[in-house]
Amino acid sequence: MERKERDRLSVEWVKLELLRTAYATRGGLLARMDARVVIGWYLIFAVVPWLTHNITVLAGLFLLCSVAVVLSRVGPLILGLFVIGFVLESGYVLVASVFFGGDLATVLAMTELTLKLGTVSLASMAAFVSLDPEKLSDALLSLHAPAMVSFGVSYGYRMLPILMEEFHTVVDGHRLRSAPLPSAGLLGWRVAARTASTVVAAFYPLMLNTAKRTRTTVEALETRGFTYATEHSDGRRIRLAYLRVGARDVALLAGTVLLVGTVFAVGARFPLHAVLPG
Template sequence: MARVHHDVLSVEWIKLELIRTAYSTRGGLFAAMDPRAVVIWYILLAIVPWFTHNITVLACLFAIGTVSIFLARVGPLILGLFVLGMGTEVVYLSIAAWLFGGNIETLIALAALNLKLGVVALASMAAFVSLDPEKLSDALLAFRAPQMLAFGVSYGYRMLPILIEEFSTVFEGYRLRTAPPAKKGLLGWRVAAQWAVLAVLSFYPIFLNTAASVRTTVEALETRGFTHGAANAHGCRIRLAKLRIGLLDVVVLTVTVLAVAAAFAAGSIWPVYR
C-alpha cells in the first residue's frame, strides 16, 4: 500500500497528469464538441455569476459547474488542487472575518464571492481540459483573434511537456548531488523543506534551457514561412474549414442556457441575498 501511494504521488505521475490535461487525452463531452462552442459555453458560465449576489443562484451555477467537470473528465491532480485552493480560501477568509468583527452578513458576502470564483474555476477546468493546443488556437482564429496570440497560446501548450521534462531532469539531478537531511524531523518537514529549496533552484537552469528552445523554434518557424502564412487569408480559411457546429454543440449550449435560466428562476423563488 505504501508503495502504491509513493508511485501515485511521484513527480512522474504529476508530469503525466499535466500532459494529459494540456493535450486533452481523457476525452469527455466537451472534447467531442467544436472548439468555438466550448469557448462560448465557457464565456457564458464565466460571466453570468458576476451579475447576481443571490446565493441560491450561485449555488445552482456551482452545481452546473460541478456536473461539467465530471462530464469533461477532469483529472485528479487539477481537481485536487481546486479543492485544496477553495478549502484554504474559505478557511482563511472566515478566520479574517471573525478576527475583524464580521457578522453573518459578512459570511454571506464571502460565501457569494467564493461561489462566484468557484463557478469560474469549474468552467475553466471543464473547458480548457477539453481543448488541446490545436483546437484552442483554431477557436481563437475563428473569433478573429490576432494570429500571433493564437500561435502564442498553442506554442505555450506545446512547450509545457518540454518544461516539465526539463524540470524533472534538473530536480532529480539536484537530488542526486544533495545529501538528505540527517534527521527527517516531525512528519518529515526537513525533507519537505529541502525539496522546496531544490524546486526553487531548479527553475534557474530551466529558464536558460527554455530560452535556447524558443530561439530554435522561432528560427525553424521563420525558415518554413510562418510569418507569411500567418498573414495569408486563404491559408487561414483552409485551416478553419474543418470546424463545424454540430447537433451536440447546439444541444449542450441549449441545455446550459436552460440550466442557467432555471438557476435564476430558483433564486427568485428562494431568494438569499448578500
C-alpha cells in the same frame, strides 16, 4: 497498496497529470464539441455569476458547473487542488465572521464572493481541460484573434513538456553531484532545505536550456512558413476548414442558456434571504 499510493503522489505522476490536462487526453462531453462553442459556453459561466447577488442563483450555477466538471472528466490533481482551495476559502469565511465581529450579513457577502469565484474556476476547468492546444489555437484564430496570440497559446502548451523534461534533467544532475544527507533531520527539514536549494539552483540552467530550444523551434516554424500561413487568407481557410458547428453544439448552448434561465427563475422564486431567520 502503500507503494501504489506513494507512486501516485510522485513527481512523475504530477507531471503526467499536468500533461493529460494540457492536452485534453481524457475526453469528456465538451471535448467532442466545436472549440468555439466551448469558449462561448465558458464565457456564459464566466460572466453571468457577476450579474447577480442572489446566493440561490449562485449556488445553482455552482452546481451546474460541478456537473460539467464531472462530465468533462477533470483529472484528480486539478480537481483536488480546487477542492483544497475551496475548503480553505470556506473556512476563512467562518473564521473572519467569528473572530472579527462579523454577523450573518458578513457570512452571506463572503459566501457570495466564494461562490462566484468557485463557479468561474469550475467552468474554466471544464472548458480548458477539454481543449487541446491545436483546437484552442484554431478557435482563437477563427474568432479573429491576432495570429501571434493564437501562436502564443499553441506554443505555450507545447513548451510545457519541454520545461518539465529540462527541469528533471537539471534536478537529476544536481542530485548526482551532491553528497547524500547524513540524516533527514527533525521532521525532515534537511530534505526540505536541500529540495528548496536545488529548485532555486535549477532555475537559471532551466531558463537557458529552454531558451535554446525555443530559438530552435521558432526558426524551424519560420522556415516552414508558419507565420505566413496564419496571416494569409488561404492558409487560414485551409487550417480552419475542419471547424464545424453541428446540432449537438447548438444543443449544448441552448441547453446551457435554458438551465441558466431556470436557475434564475428558481432563485427569484426562492431567494435565500426569504428562508433565513430574520
